[in-house]
Amino acid sequence: MVALDGPSGTGKTTVARKLAARLGAGYLDTGAMYRIVTLAVLRAGEDPADSAAVGHRAHGTEFTIGTSPDQPELRLAGEDVAADIRGPEVTRAVSAVSAVPQVRELLVSRxxxxIADVLAETGGIVVEGRDIGTVVAPESPLKVYLTASADVRAARRSGQDSAAGRPSSVEAARESVERRDHLDSTRAASPLRAAEDAVPVDTSELSIDQVIVALSELACRRGLLEGCDAETGAGSGPAEVAR
Structure with a gap:
């Protein structure tokens, strides 16, 4: 298992999906789970700051999240919400919702x-989020903490929003990522932070392919891959998750 943590704009989702596909592993976007619950709260007309209401809504929310890195299904009450959960309303409210202890307890358990089901079925999984290495799976044999400069993260987030047809600017994106950084790193329940044994990887000046190569080498050296040279991190063919 690979635990991939870090703030928004560091490339977690793209990296996690591509790495999982390369390793032949499952994939789990835990942040999407908090976004789905946030969408349910907003659609119900509830205040994201009302912890009791949010906790109650979370327990009554039925959703599906897939673990395929190629097409991770995201459904709320049967509806495809992959695009909806990335909207500005959800982005503004998700930190408040994810800070509610009942929500975190419920989703961490799920x-x-x-993770246990996917490991039993495929032997490997890449999990991305903000508390994977510290709370969800502290026993993970490889923990990675992605970072990037604020300017780079803002530019990436603005580009993602524009590509998805959402109004955006670099200035607004920077304000958004910095606001979320502050909220996520100062919350009482499972704050955003790197695990003590996490490997930091600064993606500011790296392409996605370069990050994937670096993480694949780390996985090889940790004995998580078959068919690779642990001394060099190089593989002789397609990587496979060691079972």
Missing amino acids: QRRI
Whole structure:
């Protein structure tokens, strides 16, 4: 298992999906789970700052999250919400919702069940989020903490929003990522931070392919891959998750 943590704009989702596909492993986007619950709260007309209401809504929310890195299914009450959960309203409210202890307890429990099921079925999984290495799966044999400069993260987020047809600017994106950084790193429940044994990887000046190569080498050296040279991190063919 690979635990991939870090703030928004560091390339976690793209890196996690591509790495999982390369390793032949499952994939889990835990942040999407918090976004789905946030969308449910907003659609119900509830205040994201009302912890009791949010906790109650979370327990009554039925959703599906897939673990395929190629097409990770995201459904709320049967509806495809992959695009909806990335909207500005959800982005503004998700930190408040994810800070509610009942929400975190509920989703962390579900995340652990999903991880166990995928590991039993495929032998490997790449899990991305903000508390994977510290809370969800502290026993993970490889923990990575992605970072990037604020300017780079803002530019990436603005580009992602524009590509998805959402109004955006670099200035607005920077304000958004910095606001979320502050909220996520100062919350009482499972704050955003790197695990003590996490490997930091600064993606500011790296392409996605360069990050994937670096993480694949780390996985090889940790004995998580078959068919690779642990001394060099190089593989002789397609990487496979060691079972």
